[in-house]
Amino acid sequence: MACKGRGRVFGRLTRSMKKYTVFHSVSAAPAAVKSKVKRSDSLLKIGLDIHREKFVMVAQHEHATPRPPHRFGPAEFMLWVEARLREGCEVHVVSEACGFGYGLYRSLLKLGAHCYVIAPQKLDERNRRVKTDGRDARLLCLRLDRYLAGSKDSLAVIRVPTEAEERARHWGRQREQLVHHRQKLEAQGRDLLVNHELFVPARWWRRQSWNRLGKLVPTWTLAHLELYRPVLLSLDQQIRALTIELEKAAPAELPKGMGALSSVVISREICNWERFTNRRQISSYTGLCPGEYSSGSKRIPGSITRHGNGRLRAALVELAWRMVRYQPQYHAVQKRLAMLARGAQATRAQRKKAIVAVARQLAVDLWRLHTGRCTATILGFK
Secondary structure: HHHHHHHHHHHHHHHHHHHHHHHHHOOOHHHHHHHHHOOOOEEEEEEEEEOOOOOOEEEEEEOOOOOOOOOEEEHHHHHHHHHHOOOOOOOEEEEOOOOOHHHHHHHHOOOOOOOEEEEEOOOOOOOOOOHHHHHHHHHHHHHHHHOOOHHHOOOOEEEOOOHHHHHHHHHHHHHHHHHHHHHHHHHHHHHHHOOOOOOOOOOOOOOOHHHHHHHOOHHHHHHHHHHHEEEHHHHHHHHHHHHHHHOOOOOOOOOOOOOOOHHHHHHHHOHHHHEEEHHHHHHHHHOEEEEEEEOEOOOOOOOOOOOOHHHHHHHHHHHHHHHHHHHHOOOOHOOOOHHHHOOOOOHHOOOOOOOOHHHEEEEEEEEHOOOOOHHHHHHHOO
16 A cells, blocks of 8 residues: 555656656747747837948847847948838838938938938937947847837937938038138138228138238238138128029018018028927927026026027027017017117116027917917017
8 A cells, every 4th residue: 555655656757857848948949939829020120220331220120138249331231221112121220410411311212221310419328438339239229129118208209301301401501611611711811901900801811801911011911811712702602602592491470670681591491380289399309498407406497409400590690690680579578678679778688688588489380370370460470
C-alpha cells in the first residue's frame, strides 16, 4: 500500500514537471511563443537625425524596444524605406526641421510613408548633458511612439508649406535679405565718415547725396567709399524690382495705411489663413503673446514668447505703427491711444507693450478678415 501511494505521488509530480517544462524549457519555448504570441511588424516607427551626407536612424517595430542607431546615406535610406513599404509595413518617420528644406518630407510622402516634421527642441529630457546623433534619433523615435499612442503633446508638429507657397514666400524673404545687406554696407561707409568726424548725409551713396559729399570730404575718403557705392546702387535696383513684383500681388482695395507690400508679405508668411481655427492659434503663431511663470500663489508675467514666425512678427509690429497713424479709430488703437499718440508721456517700455498688444489684435482681425468672419467695415477700418 505504501509503494502504491508513493507511486501515485511520483506520477502526479512527474506530470506537473512535464507541464512546467513545456512552457519553460529552452527547446519548447520557441514553439510555445509561436503558438501563443502572434507578432506583427506592420507598424514601423523611425526617429531620424538628419545631416547633409548621412542620416542616423533608430527604428521601432510596433511596441518593441527601439533598435540600435543605424547610419545611412540619403539615397540608401530612401531605398530602405521603400523596401519596408513593399513588405507591407506602415512607416512613420519623424525628424526635426533644419536648413535642408522639406525635400525629404515630400519624397517620403510620395513613397507612401507618414512623415512628421517637428520644431527643433532640446531632446535631453533628463539633463544628462550628453548629445549624440544616436541619442537624438532614439528620443525622437520614443516621442513618436507616444504621439501615435495618443499623446499629441509629445511632438510639436509643424505645418509644411506646399512648393507653391514656398516659392511665393521666397520673394519677400529674398527682398528682406537684400535690405539687410544694404544696411550693412551703408553702416560700414557711415562708420568711415564718423570715425574721421566728417559729414554723413542720409543715403550717402545715391546721386544727390554723393555729389554733395564730394564737396565736403577729402578725396581719399571718397576713394574708399567708391568701393561700396556700385554694390549699394545695384542692391537699390534689385530691391526696387522685388518691391514692384510683390506689390503687384496685393489686393486692389486695402484699408488706409495697410500697404500693399506689408499685406502681401504677411499673407505669404501665413501661407494659408484657413489653417487656424481660433484666435488663440493665430496669436500663438505670431509669438506676440506674453509669457508667464507661475508656481503656487506666485505669478510673474514675462515678455513675449517669440514663438513662431519672426518675420511675421516684425511685419505686424511695423503695420501696427502705421495703424496708429492712419487708422486711429481702430478699436485696438483707441484702447491704447493715450500711450501711442505723438507727444504722449508714456515711457518707452509702456509704448512697446502697447504696440505689441495692437499687433497681436491686428493679427487676429486680419485672420477674421481673410477667412470671411467679418468685414473691414465691422473692424472699423477706413
